[in-house]
Amino acid sequence: MIAGAELETFIRITLGPDAAERLCSKEGLPLWGSIGFDAFLARDGAIWSEREDGVRQQVTGPERLTHLLIAAERRPELQGLLPIRPPAARTCARCSGQGTLELASAVGEVYLVMNTQPLRFYCPACGGIGFDAE
Ligand SMILES: [Zn+2]
Numbered sequence: 001m002i003a004g005a006e007l008e009t010f011i012r013i014t015l016g017p018d019a020a021e022r023l024c025s026k027e028g029l030p031l032w033g034s035i036g037f038d039a040f041l042a043r044d045g046a047i048w049s050e051r052e053d054g055v056r057q058q059v060t061g062p063e064r065l066t067h068l069l070i071a072a073e074r075r076p077e078l079q080g081l082l083p084i085r086p087p088a089a090r091t092c093a094r095c096s097g098q099g100t101l102e103l104a105s106a107v108g109e110v111y112l113v114m115n116t117q118p119l120r121f122y123c124p125a126c127g128g129i130g131f132d133a134e
Pocket of ligand 1: 092093094095096097098099100123124125126127128129130131
């Protein structure tokens with residue numbers, strides 16, 4: 001995970017000085033948003049989700065990767081924030097490396113749903129990258 005000065009430089013090069021300034025602000029750089037919440041990237045590499053009622057919480061683990069993935073789908077310049085698959089990485093067993101699952105298999109889970117037909121959702125085990133990142 002890139003963070004700190006390296007992340008700031010990456011954002012400055014890919015998205016420009018205004019975005020780098022937002023990254024360093026208290027709120028962070030807006031990554032993407034949907035109904036009722038927005039996701040922000042902080043200079044330390046943390047991702048924060050803020051609901052419309054103002055509740056803000058850090059997003060960790062596979063869900064953090066999902067937020068980066070969605071942001072990179074919308075702004076391809078951010079692909080560089082995604083982990084590169086190491087040669088020895090294990091393919092995710094839950095999604096067989098697909099990164100997504102059919103919505104029907106998501107019963108009982110709350111997760112980020114993709115805007116596809118039919119609806120799919122990002123794999124909660126790998127965050128959508130298709131392999132075990134750690
Ligand atoms: Zn998976």
